[in-house]
Amino acid sequence: MRQSQLFTKTRKEAPADEVAKNAQLLIRAGYIHKEMAGVYAYLPLGFCVVEKIKQIVREEMNAIASQELIMTSLQRKELWERTDRWSDEMVDVWFKSELKAGGEVGFGWSHEEPIGEMLKGHLSSYKDLPISVYQFQTKLRNETRAKSGIMRGREFVMKDMYSFAADEASHVAYYEATKPAYMNVFRRVGVGDDTFVTFAAGGAFTKFSHEFQTICEAGEDVIYINREKGIAINEEVLNEETLSSLGVTKDELEMVKTAEVGNIFNFGQQKATDLGLAYKNEVGETVAPFMGSYGIGVTRLMGVLVEKFADDKGIVWPKSVAPFTVHLVGLNLEDEVVRDWVNGIYQNLIEHGIETLFDDRDARPGEKFADSDLMGMPYRVVASRKGREEGTFEVVTRATGEVRRLTEEELYADFDNDPNT
RNA sequence: CGGGGUGUAGCAUAGUGGUAGUGUACGCGGUUUGGGACCGUGUGGUCCGGGUUCGAUUCCCGGCUCCCCGACCA
Numbered sequence: 001m002r003q004s005q006l007f008t009k010t011r012k013e014a015p016a017d018e019v020a021k022n023a024q025l026l027i028r029a030g031y032i033h034k035e036m037a038g039v040y041a042y043l044p045l046g047f048c049v050v051e052k053i054k055q056i057v058r059e060e061m062n063a064i065a066s067q068e069l070i071m072t073s074l075q076r077k078e079l080w081e082r083t084d085r086w087s088d089e090m091v092d093v094w095f096k097s098e099l100k101a102g103g104e105v106g107f108g109w110s111h112e113e114p115i116g117e118m119l120k121g122h123l124s125s126y127k128d129l130p131i132s133v134y135q136f137q138t139k140l141r142n143e144t145r146a147k148s149g150i151m152r153g154r155e156f157v158m159k160d161m162y163s164f165a166a167d168e169a170s171h172v173a174y175y176e177a178t179k180p181a182y183m184n185v186f187r188r189v190g191v192g193d194d195t196f197v198t199f200a201a202g203g204a205f206t207k208f209s210h211e212f213q214t215i216c217e218a219g220e221d222v223i224y225i226n227r228e229k230g231i232a233i234n235e236e237v238l239n240e241e242t243l244s245s246l247g248v249t250k251d252e253l254e255m256v257k258t259a260e261v262g263n264i265f266n267f268g269q270q271k272a273t274d275l276g277l278a279y280k281n282e283v284g285e286t287v288a289p290f291m292g293s294y295g296i297g298v299t300r301l302m303g304v305l306v307e308k309f310a311d312d313k314g315i316v317w318p319k320s321v322a323p324f325t326v327h328l329v330g331l332n333l334e335d336e337v338v339r340d341w342v343n344g345i346y347q348n349l350i351e352h353g354i355e356t357l358f359d360d361r362d363a364r365p366g367e368k369f370a371d372s373d374l375m376g377m378p379y380r381v382v383a384s385r386k387g388r389e390e391g392t393f394e395v396v397t398r399a400t401g402e403v404r405r406l407t408e409e410e411l412y413a414d415f416d417n418d419p420n421t
Numbered sequence: 422c423g424g425g426g427u428g429u430a431g432c433a434u435a436g437u438g439g440u441a442g443u444g445u446a447c448g449c450g451g452u453u454u455g456g457g458a459c460c461g462u463g464u465g466g467u468c469c470g471g472g473u474u475c476g477a478u479u480c481c482c483g484g485c486u487c488c489c490c491g492a493c494c495a
Contacts, residue, residue: 009446010457011431011432011433011445011446012432012433012445012446012457013432013433013434013444013445014432014433015432015433016427016428016432016433016434016487016488017427017428017486017487017488018487018488019488019489034487036486036487037486037487085495090495091495092422092493093493093494093495110495112495141494143493143494144422144492144493144494145422145489145491145492145493147488147489152494201495220494260494265495331454331455332454332455334454363454363457364453364454364455364456364457364458365454365455365456365457366454366455366456366457366458367456367457367458368455368456368457369455369457370456370457371457373456374457382455384455386455394455
């Protein structure tokens with residue numbers, strides 16, 4: 001992508017109505033646009049990041065045999081009345097509207113009820129199980145107070161997955177299998193070491209649910225962790241009973257501020273029973289399947305990455321989710337010889353399969369460097385008159401600030417040898 | 422939902438009961454070119470509705486908006 005063609009521009013100053021670092025930087029760098037409180041548009045660069053995260057999630061969900069689909073945003077009132085979750089007293093985040101043809105609809109804040117209803121048409125025998133499906137959906141939630149930029153919005157992208165199993169053993173096995181799959185996602189986006197499978201309030205069906213909590217100062221949660229024992233407990237369930245059942249004492253635990261980037265719920269058979277979802281078992285009995293629900297906050301995760309990795313100059317993307325791997329900064333482009341050479345470099349990078357943002361703008365070096373730092377691509381490759389004369393580039397690693405002078409061959413070799421790029 | 426703030430140009434800000442200023446961004450001309458350069462010039466603005474007043478961007482009332490703290494977050 002040529003930066004001169006990119007319709008977004010950077011800003012020097014952060015918007016006055018944003019305090020959250022993630023929103024300030026993402027807006028300044030041109031990744032997102034604030035439409036209203038808690039509602040953000042994803043511009044080309046931001047869209048790229050969302051898609052990269054989604055692709056990682058997709059690969060990991062596919063790897064545990066889940067099938068992608070997409071449900072609807074408009075939902076039927078009757079469905080939610082059946083489980084007593086239509087009223088605003090029971091669920092306070094509903095957006096609702098009326099059909100001109102008559103009747104009410106809800107805007108999807110969750111898809112548990114619709115997915116269960118939909119499956120009634122597809123699940124009739126034990127032979128149909130197990131089933132796991134997932135989607136990437138824009139969830140709409142009428143939060144009374146949106147905050148923290150893209151980390152707590154009224155509209156956000158979530159991956160939600162639902163599993164259905166015939167017996168408890170296979171159900172629990174699947175539930176357990178989602179944990180490493182989720183951790184793979186968090187490891188791949190760069191927060192594996194700081195993300196903990198956390199015991200949390202479980203609701204009516206099991207003692208605990210599990211949250212995936214990532215250490216992040218901008219987060220809303222507090223958890224207690226013990227890295228050696230691999231134990232993490234949400235403060236909401238931190239009590240003597242929990243501690244003794246997990247075999248730890250409170251003074252073995254470290255308190256950390258975290259953001260919830262994922263959660264998984266085990267509903268047992270209760271949810272399917274409530275939904276009226278059932279199948280025939282081997283002996284012809286009507287049985288409710290075991291059900292699980294599994295979420296990952298895609299856009300929240302993006303916000304967490306900005307919060308965790310940004311420095312005083314701007315965003316620092318992990319390679320796996322950066323919109324582009326290389327920010328090619330062309331200098332002295334007014335010189336036709338240099339310009340032709342840098343254009344050639346740009347083409348070569350593309351041909352080597354390296355995603356490249358090429359700053360071909362008619363701007364001064366300082367501005368280009370500042371923008372490059374702000375936008376946060378993993379590598380900055382500076383190609384200038386001096387570089388052409390020497391046959392080298394300045395290659396700067398954004399995360400560490402490491403500066404190297406490499407020839408074109410060395411540059412490609414470097415990328416070829418790096419499995420992450 | 423309770424409490425506290427806020428609203429002036431695309432963005433960031435100053436100021437005033439009497440023709441609204443600056444920076445940035447943008448247009449044009451020129452000088453520049455390795456860390457957001459500079460000179461000249463130009464375009465562009467008081468959240469909405471009432472009230473007080475000769476006159477309101479300013480004061481008052483209401484609404485809306487956005488932000489913060491708290492509550493909430495199956």
